Amino acid sequence: MVTKTQAVDGAAIKKAIEGRDGKLLSSFYADDALVRVIDRNNPPSKPREIRGRAAISTFWDDICSRAMTHKVDTTIADGDNLAFTQACDYPDGTKVFCAAMLELKDGQIARQTVVQAWDE
Amino acid sequence: MRPIETRYARSGDVRIAYQVVGQGSFDLVFVPGFISNLDLHWEDEGYSRLLKRLSEFSRLILFDKRGTGLSDRVDAHHLPSLETRMDDVRAVMDATGSGRAALLGASEGAPMAMLFAATYPERTRALVLYGGYAHFHKWVMPPERLDAFIEMAETAWGTGATLPHFAPGRVDDSRFATWWGRFERLSASPTAAAALARMNAGIDVRGVLAAISAPTLLIHRRNDARVDPDASRFLAKKIPNARLVVIPGRDHPIWTGDVDRVADLIEEFLTGERAVAEAERVLAALLATRIYDTARLGDRMWSERSQRFQETWRLLVGRHGGRSAGTHGELMMSRFDAPARAIRCAAALRDAAQKIGVATAQGAHVGEIELRGPPAGLTGRVTMQLAAHAGSGDILASRLVADLATGSGLHFTDAGRIALDELDEPLALVHATSEQHLEPACRPKARMTEPAALTARESEVVSLIADGKSNAAIAAELRLSEHTVKRHVANILLKLDLPSRAAAAAFSARHAGPDGP
Numbered sequence: 210m211v212t213k214t215q216a217v218d219g220a221a222i223k224k225a226i227e228g229r230d231g232k233l234l235s236s237f238y239a240d241d242a243l244v245r246v247i248d249r250n251n252p253p254s255k256p257r258e259i260r261g262r263a264a265i266s267t268f269w270d271d272i273c274s275r276a277m278t279h280k281v282d283t284t285i286a287d288g289d290n291l292a293f294t295q296a297c298d299y300p301d302g303t304k305v306f307c308a309a310m311l312e313l314k315d316g317q318i319a320r321q322t323v324v325q326a327w328d329e
Numbered sequence: 330m331r332p333i334e335t336r337y338a339r340s341g342d343v344r345i346a347y348q349v350v351g352q353g354s355f356d357l358v359f360v361p362g363f364i365s366n367l368d369l370h371w372e373d374e375g376y377s378r379l380l381k382r383l384s385e386f387s388r389l390i391l392f393d394k395r396g397t398g399l400s401d402r403v404d405a406h407h408l409p410s411l412e413t414r415m416d417d418v419r420a421v422m423d424a425t426g427s428g429r430a431a432l433l434g435a436s437e438g439a440p441m442a443m444l445f446a447a448t449y450p451e452r453t454r455a456l457v458l459y460g461g462y463a464h465f466h467k468w469v470m471p472p473e474r475l476d477a478f479i480e481m482a483e484t485a486w487g488t489g490a491t492l493p494h495f496a497p498g499r500v501d502d503s504r505f506a507t508w509w510g511r512f513e514r515l516s517a518s519p520t521a522a523a524a525l526a527r528m529n530a531g532i533d534v535r536g537v538l539a540a541i542s543a544p545t546l547l548i549h550r551r552n553d554a555r556v557d558p559d560a561s562r563f564l565a566k567k568i569p570n571a572r573l574v575v576i577p578g579r580d581h582p583i584w585t586g587d588v589d590r591v592a593d594l595i596e597e598f599l600t601g602e603r604a605v606a607e608a609e610r611v612l613a614a615l616l617a618t619r620i621y622d623t624a625r626l627g628d629r630m631w632s633e634r635s636q637r638f639q640e641t642w643r644l645l646v647g648r649h650g651g652r653s654a655g656t657h658g659e660l661m662m663s664r665f666d667a668p669a670r671a672i673r674c675a676a677a678l679r680d681a682a683q684k685i686g687v688a689t690a691q692g693a694h695v696g697e698i699e700l701r702g703p704p705a706g707l708t709g710r711v712t713m714q715l716a717a718h719a720g721s722g723d724i725l726a727s728r729l730v731a732d733l734a735t736g737s738g739l740h741f742t743d744a745g746r747i748a749l750d751e752l753d754e755p756l757a758l759v760h761a762t763s764e765q766h767l768e769p770a771c772r773p774k775a776r777m778t779e780p781a782a783l784t785a786r787e788s789e790v791v792s793l794i795a796d797g798k799s800n801a802a803i804a805a806e807l808r809l810s811e812h813t814v815k816r817h818v819a820n821i822l823l824k825l826d827l828p829s830r831a832a833a834a835a836f837s838a839r840h841a842g843p844d845g846p
Contacts, residue, residue, distance in 0.1 A: 272354055
């Protein structure tokens, strides 16, 4: 169990995402967390599933290695549920928009579902 | 979907053309080989298939090296070093905001990718090297053969003359050969091509291999026509964290041959998960039909008959419960849910073609195909190759078709085996023969009483019957066995629906025109 450095809440997530801090983001997840991504290439009947903190760390390292801007807009918290939207821009102007639903357990993210769409 | 945008990154004073496709969670930079052209790639079926597959799980970054394709031309007499070209990769990554990417280096792109991985380990997520090498003269071409290749490239550049050196398996594919000629012309000028070839000959990156720390996947085709597979075996030994997979095939370009196999390996290596494209694949029987021996008809007659046959083809395919799956050059592809239907349709097409005055050659095979779009995968290619091998009137099928058609009443005879580049094992073949009943199970609705319904050989036999010759005499004259002549006579009587030899003789007399019956 990694020692928690920061409680997971909307503000912490916003700070980590907008600061492209992959390490901090990864630390928010439980060891056996599950992230499901639904988009054009990963339809609802077969979403992409990223299981466990190691795979999730790689996922966030990849995303955060990109020189793009992220803006977390709306955060809604309701007990152990958290939701936010995120608008992202690549340097060439391509935009991505994501909506994420999170389930927290013992102060860590246990389950996250991301729905995203992009310019094409 | 909007068209793929081509943008330009600045690398020193030079503009490098690039495209970004897909939205995967990690970046994949494709470092092309000898020559490339970003726009043209999408016009080739294999190339666009490969790029589509790769962009389904990554954000795929494509570019043309300086001096090639859509990137700035450079002084062909002073081409930049491998290091400078490698720096173009970094410039493109910067322009696309890619801090860290997996690199896919194909052919000459492999040494460039290796150099990048050794120079920028922090920006290299992983390395995939397809048909790569570390030293040109050792594994691609010795110095004495290089001059001849460069001379050929200089004198015949733009005609597609280099194709046999890269993809000998596609030389007979006229559409691809034409595309290859355009690929040469639109990717480099003759002077640049010769200069590039000369420069690539200087490639030797053996010294940097030990410095590559990224996990590396090596892929090489077993009988690669251009680069010796030992090149990748050497890389596997020298790159610390490398794994080699040798796959069947001899065509060198990464976008030829079994592209899906290559994409599967790359996807599994980079995502840690096996490709899950199966959901969209279905089992189907494919039939490829071509008109045999087009040379003997004049252009106009050929075009008329070919058009008539294509109309008949659509009709008959539908009538047999199949779907026409488009034409591929002169090949007509159709798909069926059951192999027996495909064979029955093939037999009907053969008969219909005879009526029109042409002969068919057909191939049938069973396998998985993409549910959407034309059957462009391995099953499709094997079926087309069977049609290419089939003789006049033949229905050449894989043994699998015969096995699955058991109980259908269809008859097949053994037709040996055929070795195909893309298959690990030679494929067992059969000929589909006519259904054999003691009595015709049902008479064909339209009585084929036109002389054209007879094959050339049968026409000869009818003429000789009309001359009053016996089977033995006909056999001697045509250098056939008496048994074969008997078979011909029986077929003639069946086709013309005539009761006896005498009737056949009378028929021949009735129909003898300037061209004979």
